[in-house]
Amino acid sequence: MIATIHHFAESRQAAHRLADLLGINCQAVNVRRFPDGESLVRVEDTQRTAILYRSLDHPNEKLVELMLAASALRDRGASRIVLVAPYLGYMRQDIAFQPGEAVSQKVIGTLLAAHFDMLVTVDPHLHRTASLAAVAPGIDAVAVSAAETLVELLRPEITSAVMLIGPDAESRPWVETVAAPLGLQVLVGEKRRLGDRHVQLEIAGIERVQGRTVVLIDDLISSGGTLVRCAELLHAAGATRIEAVATHCLASPHDLAKLAAAGVARVRSTDTVAGPTASVAIAPALAAALVRWAPTAAQ
Ligand code: R5P
Numbered sequence: 001m002i003a004t005i006h007h008f009a010e011s012r013q014a015a016h017r018l019a020d021l022l023g024i025n026c027q028a029v030n031v032r033r034f035p036d037g038e039s040l041v042r043v044e045d046t047q048r049t050a051i052l053y054r055s056l057d058h059p060n061e062k063l064v065e066l067m068l069a070a071s072a073l074r075d076r077g078a079s080r081i082v083l084v085a086p087y088l089g090y091m092r093q094d095i096a097f098q099p100g101e102a103v104s105q106k107v108i109g110t111l112l113a114a115h116f117d118m119l120v121t122v123d124p125h126l127h128r129t130a131s132l133a134a135v136a137p138g139i140d141a142v143a144v145s146a147a148e149t150l151v152e153l154l155r156p157e158i159t160s161a162v163m164l165i166g167p168d169a170e171s172r173p174w175v176e177t178v179a180a181p182l183g184l185q186v187l188v189g190e191k192r193r194l195g196d197r198h199v200q201l202e203i204a205g206i207e208r209v210q211g212r213t214v215v216l217i218d219d220l221i222s223s224g225g226t227l228v229r230c231a232e233l234l235h236a237a238g239a240t241r242i243e244a245v246a247t248h249c250l251a252s253p254h255d256l257a258k259l260a261a262a263g264v265a266r267v268r269s270t271d272t273v274a275g276p277t278a279s280v281a282i283a284p285a286l287a288a289a290l291v292r293w294a295p296t297a298a299q
Helices: 009-022 059-075 104-115 147-157 169-182 225-236 253-261 283-293
Strands: 003-007 025-028 030-033 039-042 049-053 080-085 118-122 140-144 163-166 185-188 190-193 199-202 213-221 241-249 264-270 278-280
Touching: 003 009, 009 025, 009 049, 009 283, 039 059, 049 059, 059 080, 059 104, 080 104, 080 283, 118 283, 140 283, 147 169, 147 241, 147 264, 147 278, 147 283, 163 169, 169 185, 169 213, 199 225, 213 225, 213 264, 225 241, 225 253, 225 264, 253 264
Parallel strands: 003 025, 003 049, 049 080, 080 118, 118 140, 163 185, 163 213, 213 241, 241 264, 264 278
Antiparallel strands: 030 039, 190 199
16 A cells, blocks of 8 residues: 545535545544634654645635645655645636636646645546646546446436536537447527526427426536526426436525426535535546546555
8 A cells, every 4th residue: 555545624525436446545534613613633653645625615714624634644745745626626716717817727726736746636627627636737637527427327217318518618528428338319408697596498399308307517617607597498398307416516505406306306426525415436537537647646
C-alpha cells in the first residue's frame, strides 16, 4: 500500500468505497469548529501519496478546511497530494458576464493548483473552457466521465420505447453518450436562462413523447429549475412517466419537492454529492481513472 485516502465526514461512505476498490487505507480528516467559526483540521499518518477526498458542493464552507488538510498532509510527509473532488464547484462562472464579476472558475482552479499535485473530478461543468488542465494550470488534471455509470444505472429497466431528453444544448454530449449504448432515441431542447431558478425552454419534436416514458438526462441538477420547466412541457405533450437522471444533484429537499410537483416521478444521480438522489456509486469510475493516471497511488 503506497497511498492513503483521507476523507471529510460527509464523504465517508464514498471514500471508503473507493479505498476498498483500490485496496488502500482510508482515514478520516478530523475537524473541530471553534466557537468563533474557525476550523481546526488534523490528519492521520499518511503515505508519500495522499489522496484527499472531498466533493466541492457548498464550496464556500469546504475550501478553507481543504487547504488546511493539504498543508497538514505535507507536514505529515506527503510529497504528492491528489485531490479527488467528485463534484467541482465554481466551474460555471467561466467568464465575467457583467463588468466587475470575478471569474470564479479561474480563481478556484488556480487556488487548487497551488495546493495539490493532481486533481480528479467527474463531469466538470466546462462548456467554454477547453479542458480541466486549463482550469488547474501546472498540475495533472483528470476529468472522469460518469456516462458509463449512468448507462449501467439505466440498463436494467430501460426498454427501447423510452426516450431520453436533454434539456439544453449543453446536455447534448451526456444524453447522446448515454443513449448510444442503450439504443434509445433522443430529444434535445433549447434553453434561455431568465434567472437563477427560471428558464425558457423549447423542445423541437416534443410531440414524439406522447404516450411514452421519458428520462431527462443532465450533468447537473442545481436548483432543479431547468428540469421543472422541461417536465412541465413533457407532461403537457403527453409523456406518461417522467424521470430524471444526472451525474450531480445539488438540489435541496425543497427543490426536489418542486420537481415532484412538476411530475418527475423519480430523480436519481451518482453519489458524487451525498443525498437522497444518490443511487449509484461513482467509485468504480474514479478507481479506474486513478489506476490509469496515478498508478503509483493505486498499486
Ligand atoms: C446547464 O448548463 C447545466 O447543464 C444544467 O442544466 C444547469 O446547471 C441546471 O441548473 P438548474 O437545476 O438550477 O436549472
